[in-house]
Amino acid sequence: MKRQKNIAPGNFILFWCLWSFGAQAAQSQLRLEADNVDWRGANRVAYDVFDSGEYAQTVYFKVRLIGPPVPFFVTFGNLGATSSGRSATQGGLSLGYEIYDSVIRRTALRDLPSATASEVLTGVFAPGEETKELSYVVLVPPQQVKPSGFYTQQIKITLYQGTRDKFVEKDAKTVSFSIRVDSVAEISLGEPGASFDAKAKSHRLDFSDMAKNKAKAMDMRVRSNAGYHITMESENGGMMKNLDPRHPATISYTLQINSSPVSLGRTAQTVLARASRLTDRNGDRHELVVTIGQADSAPAGNYQDILAITIVSDN
Numbered sequence: 001m002k003r004q005k006n007i008a009p010g011n012f013i014l015f016w017c018l019w020s021f022g023a024q025a026a027q028s029q030l031r032l033e034a035d036n037v038d039w040r041g042a043n044r045v046a047y048d049v050f051d052s053g054e055y056a057q058t059v060y061f062k063v064r065l066i067g068p069p070v071p072f073f074v075t076f077g078n079l080g081a082t083s084s085g086r087s088a089t090q091g092g093l094s095l096g097y098e099i100y101d102s103v104i105r106r107t108a109l110r111d112l113p114s115a116t117a118s119e120v121l122t123g124v125f126a127p128g129e130e131t132k133e134l135s136y137v138v139l140v141p142p143q144q145v146k147p148s149g150f151y152t153q154q155i156k157i158t159l160y161q162g163t164r165d166k167f168v169e170k171d172a173k174t175v176s177f178s179i180r181v182d183s184v185a186e187i188s189l190g191e192p193g194a195s196f197d198a199k200a201k202s203h204r205l206d207f208s209d210m211a212k213n214k215a216k217a218m219d220m221r222v223r224s225n226a227g228y229h230i231t232m233e234s235e236n237g238g239m240m241k242n243l244d245p246r247h248p249a250t251i252s253y254t255l256q257i258n259s260s261p262v263s264l265g266r267t268a269q270t271v272l273a274r275a276s277r278l279t280d281r282n283g284d285r286h287e288l289v290v291t292i293g294q295a296d297s298a299p300a301g302n303y304q305d306i307l308a309i310t311i312v313s314d315n
Contacts, residue, residue, distance in 0.1 A: 028067035030170040032074075032159045035061070039097070039140060039179045046180035047095070049145045049225045050198075050281055056103045056139045063132045063159060069125035070161050072170070074134065077111035077156035088151035088179050095144055095151040095179055100137040109136060111156070117164040140179060143281050145225050148183040148315050152176060183226035185313035188283065189218060196221045196282045205290055210251060210303065215291040220257075222274070223283030226315035229273040233308045238264035240303035251303050252293030258286055268310060275314060 041047050041055045063072060076099050078086070087094040100106045101121060110119040123132050156174050160167040188196045189203035205216045222228055239250040255262045262271045274284065
C-alpha cells in the first residue's frame with residue numbers, strides 16, 4: 001500500500017510538467033530590429049537650410065516572430081517640446097521633423113496612450129511567415145533657418161501584440177535620429193529690388209554712353225545661417241580699361257555699398273561683414289552703386305572692369 005501511494009504523486013507531477021511545457025511552446029514571441037537614423041537631403045548630403053526641396057526619407061525595420069501567427073502594431077514615441085510636432089535638438093536649439101506612415105498618406109505616427117488606430121503601424125503574420133519588413137517616413141520641413149551643427153533626438157519604437165483595443169507590449173527599441181546642418185553662405189546679384197536667385201551669380205552694369213557722375217545700381221543679396229564676410233577684387237585696380245589694346249586708356253569710377261565707399265584693388269579685402277548672422281531665405285539686401293568719374297578726355301571705345309565678389313561663411 002505504501003508503494004502505491006508513492007507512485008501516484010510521481011505520475012501526477014510528470015503529467016503537470018508536460019502540460020506546462022506545451023503551453024509555453026504555443027506562445028508567440030515578437031522582436032524588433034531597428035537601426036539608428038541619419039537623415040540626408042538632396043544628393044544624400046546634410047540639411048540645407050535654404051533648400052526649398054522636400055526630401056522624405058523612408059526607413060525600414062523588421063519584426064520577427066517565433067510561434068503561431070499573431071496580429072501586432074508598432075508605435076513611435078518621444079515627441080518634441082510641442083504637442084504639434086517633433087523636434088531634434090542641439091543645446092537650446094531645435095529643428096522640427098515629423099514621422100509619417102508613408103509619403104502619400106502622411107499620417108503622423110504617435111505613441112500610446114494618445115495614438116489612435118490610424119496613428120500606429122499594424123501588421124499580421126501569415127502561416128509560416130517569420131519576418132515582416134515595415135517602414136516609416138521621416139520628413140524635415142524645408143527652409144528652417146538654424147545654426148549649423150548636429151541636431152539629435154531619441155525615438156522610442158514599441159512593439160505590441162494584439163490590436164489597439166486589446167494588446168500587450170512585447171519589445172521596444174530606442175534609436176538615435178540625427179540631422180546634420182551645414183553652415184551656408186550664398187550670394188545673389190540682380191537688379192534693384194530683385195528677390196534672391198541662387199543661380200544669379202553674375203550681373204552686368206551697362207552704362208552705354210559714359211559721362212561723369214553717371215551712376216548705376218544693383219542689388220547684392222546674401223543669405224547665411226552662420227554669419228559671413230565678403231571680399232572684392234578688381235581686375236583693373238578700380239578702373240575701367242579700354243578693351244582695344246591700341247588705346248590703353250582708363251576711366252575711373254567709385255563703388256559704394258549701402259552708401260559707404262569701397263576701396264578697390266587687385267588684392268581681395270573684406271569690404272562687408274555680418275558676424276553670426278541668421279538671415280531669412282531672401283537674404284540681406286546690400287545696394288551697390290557704381291559712379292563714373294572723369295570720362296571726357298578718354299578716347300571712344302568700350303571700357304570694362306570685372307569685380308570678383310567672394311562670400312565666405314564665418315563658421
